[in-house]
Amino acid sequence: MAGWLSRVALAGFAPRAVPSASPLQAASRDPTPQRSKAVTTNTEASAAAKNKPVISETPPPPYWVVVFTTVRTPTDPEGYAAASVEMWQLVREQPGYLAMDSVYGADGKGIIVAYFTNEEAMREWGANAKHRAVQKMGREKWFETYRIRIGKIERDNAFP
Template sequence: MSLIANTPKPPYYAVIFTSHRTEGDSGYGQMAERMVELAAKQPGFLGVESAREDVGITVSYWSDLESIRQWKANAEHQAAQKLGHDKWYSSFKTRISKVERDYGI
């Protein structure tokens, strides 16, 4: 997988998930990999970028808001969200934004 998502020409949407983890892995790494694998199969998924250090940041890219709603409602994703709330995160924030412009090399 590329470190930088290969997104289409804007507009598209970004879901930005920022978190502080609790101590230990407790299955987190395996679940994170599974969620990327599962998201990649969802209609409207465009790509993902992630960095996990003191603050974890994962940005997933989507073609439209309905695709984001469907991903949030996915049963396996909801189970992972519950584990995150109960076990893996001391705090987190999700932001959804529309990408109007992008550029890079």
């Protein structure tokens, strides 16, 4: 896929690192859902300065994931970009939200992976009224097709 977006900040679909929230303190490894706060790690800041992609930090499993795979229409790219930024800002305030990774191709295919502390937090995000309104607009004009997959992460390996 052409162009990594390390977080959902979709202005123009240009590769760009956006600081993510990490509600769990690495030292405590406290699995209690907390409200996210914007935090930029040294790794993220360094990657953003070099225009390099980064992979979201998540706590040790278990946690939940929503994988949203889309094929965009050419309709209203500015409206879609604005709604995407608004949703990214809104989800960061969702209790239980952990992080997000996304990629977009020049062919219109996109994959957004959102991480949540538990199934309840994930369901609450799906039921958020503003999110529901944007979902409706997506079905009406922005997406040719999409698929949502949900799962529980039991294992997480990283390199290096």
